[in-house]
Amino acid sequence: MRRTLTSPAPPAEPEGTGLVAALRTDLDASGFTVDGVGDLLGEVASAALHREQAVPARRALEAAPADDPRAPLTRLFLLGDDVPRAALDRALPGVGAEGAERLGLVRAAGRAADDAVRAVVDLRPYAAVDARGPVSWWLASDHGELVTGGRLPADHVLGAGGASTTLAQVTMRDPVGRVLDLGTGCGIQALHAARHARSVVGTDVSRRALAFARFNATLNATPDAAPDRPDADLELRHGSMLEPVAGERFDLVVSNPPFVITPHSGAPGRAVAEALGDYEYRDGGRAGDDLVRDLVTGVGAVLEPGGVAQLLGNWEHRRGEPWTERVGAWLDAAGLDGWVVQREVLDPAEYAETWIRDGGTTSEREPDAWAAAYAAWLDDFAARDVEAVGFGIVTLRRPAQAGARPTLRRLEEHTGSVRQPLGAHLAASLAAHDWLEARDDAALAAAHLVVAEDVTEERYLTPGAADPNVVIVRQGDGLGRGVQASTGLAALVGACDGELAVGQIVGAIAALFGVAADDLAVELLPAVRGLVRDGFLRPAP
Incomplete structure (x- = not known):
């Protein structure tokens, strides 16, 4: 079959056939998932395929067991290679090559067991973790350059890219x-x-x-x-x-x-x-x-x-x-x-x-x-x-x-x-941000705060020095921010365990340093606002 760069018809389910549900069942049973394909190809070939390099994947598939359904599905949909009709029938027993063709996923050269079948769209497993948790799906889109071998059509439908x-x-x-x-x-x-x-x-x-x-x-x-x-x-x-x-x-x-x-x-x-x-x-x-x-x-x-x-x-x-x-x-x-x-x-x-x-x-x-x-x-x-x-x-x-x-x-x-x-x-x-907008400095000073679980402190000292030159408070989650903290701010963060109000902590630090509490509050409260805004400090439960 000649490869073409014109766009084929998008996939669709013929009404009343139930073929998409059967396809979902077949894909689920086949192990054609992100992890499943990764295990089949190995780390090196998987990484190369992610870079649009197919040679390592094809070499890895040569060693795949003949009865592993992931192999023909990977060849067909991810690499754009022909597979025998019988191999696709085995990989997708509920749909078969005939059903896949009716769905608009493949094109078959004939109906004999050895006749070649070629994918006309990309169908690949997708896995991600969003703020609600992990997902594992399959996505159909148009073939990319790895399969087309040249320019993409203007109406190209992209899959899930970066x-x-x-x-x-x-x-x-x-x-x-x-x-x-x-x-x-x-x-x-x-x-x-x-x-x-x-x-x-x-x-x-x-x-x-x-x-x-x-x-x-x-x-x-x-x-x-x-x-x-x-x-x-x-x-x-x-x-x-x-x-x-x-x-x-x-x-x-x-x-x-x-x-x-x-x-x-x-x-x-x-x-x-x-x-x-x-x-x-x-x-x-x-x-x-x-x-x-x-x-x-x-x-x-x-x-x-x-x-x-x-x-x-x-x-x-x-x-x-x-x-x-x-x-x-x-x-x-x-x-x-x-x-x-x-x-x-x-x-x-x-x-x-x-x-x-x-x-x-x-x-x-x-x-x-x-x-x-x-x-x-x-x-x-x-x-x-x-x-x-x-x-x-x-x-x-x-x-x-x-x-x-x-x-x-x-x-x-x-x-x-x-x-x-x-x-x-x-x-x-x-x-x-909304919590802070509702509180002036007096209300912030009265608040009880705790340090977020992902926050750590880094101290840098000159060899032989008793005190650090630089203290950085760093978060491990989110944007991974690092904030260079003064001695007073570092002491305040370290004391935020929810027991004392911010103002009480400022007062204790001021007494320790021998400075006026009001002056120290002027210095520290804006910094505390920034740390609350960015998730270093949180209101105590």
Whole structure:
């Protein structure tokens, strides 16, 4: 069979066949899970496959037992290799090659046992841990470059990539009523949301993506509502950005929008245009970072009072304009509480290389298209004096009281490692912010605090010195922050066991140091606020 780069029809269940439920049963029984495939391939081959390198995986599969159903499923769906029809019949006994073909997952060369079967979509196990706990599912999407061997079609439907997993992990998972998954793609955020919401609406400009999302929702739903299964009502709607939900309200909005900054000026030739990548999953058709700006400033219109929006995005660093001012202006225009964490920064050349390669164009295979697309990206950035591009997490919240002004405006950079899932930490930080907003310094001094379980203290001393030069209080959870503490602050943190009020501890430390308690309070209370906000200290139960 000849491989084609045109998009096949998305998978769908013929009405009344029950084939998706049978497929779910077969996949579950086969051991075709993230851990199962990892055990089959081994650590080296699994890591290589994650880097889109198939040779180690194929070598590992040569040694797999002939009757192990994971082997043909891995060859078929993850590597894009042909497998004999009889092998697929054994791996999926309830569905068989015929049922898989009716679902739109494979294409068979014939009906004989030795006839080749080839996957026309990617179907792979997915495992993650979000703030509600672990999940283990299967996701269908379009084949990536490893299988296609070249450029991806413009209507390519992406599976669960790194950005998708990041958003799933940073999303708050408190039980809510309605959730909006804006730009649902293959439906991964909607599936996560369906475990803690009564209803979920997923929207996308791509009808093809919505078809994949519908298939994935059906594949991973079960009538017994197991803890890791989505069981909320899911509605899928076609349309751009917030248009399909205009006039509605949601308790939570999640979005991994098409935020990639792509050149749109001029009239490039066909080869260059294809190399630039007019991909629905990543390019919203807007200039620069306008799409992310408009989402930040506009999403409040669909939030319930107290509702939260969490999204990923890119923003430009323009010459002479700090990114915090640029993105901060978006928060001001939104009229919402806002917290932006910049996680990565790429220079214009790195950014261009990342996204040209993402679409399947390489400098080795198509040097002229690569060079022309590269130049177009650099010209586009130069036209707006862009010196770098930031990527990060945006958390927005509509004030709970009508007419209330936002109280949170926080923009920070954190490019180090974090402890995922981060959703519970972000939720706790918002709650801590609200707790602090309700207390002036006198009320804070009267509060009883305890040190969080993940907090440790590091002391650095000059050899031979009796006292440390530097004391760092560090958290092991969340963003893994480290705070350099003065001697007084370190002493206060060490004494926060819930027994004494903050003011009492300050007074005791002041007496020990021989300083005025009021003066020490002026120094320490702002620092205590920061430690409460970031989860180092918590109100005593």
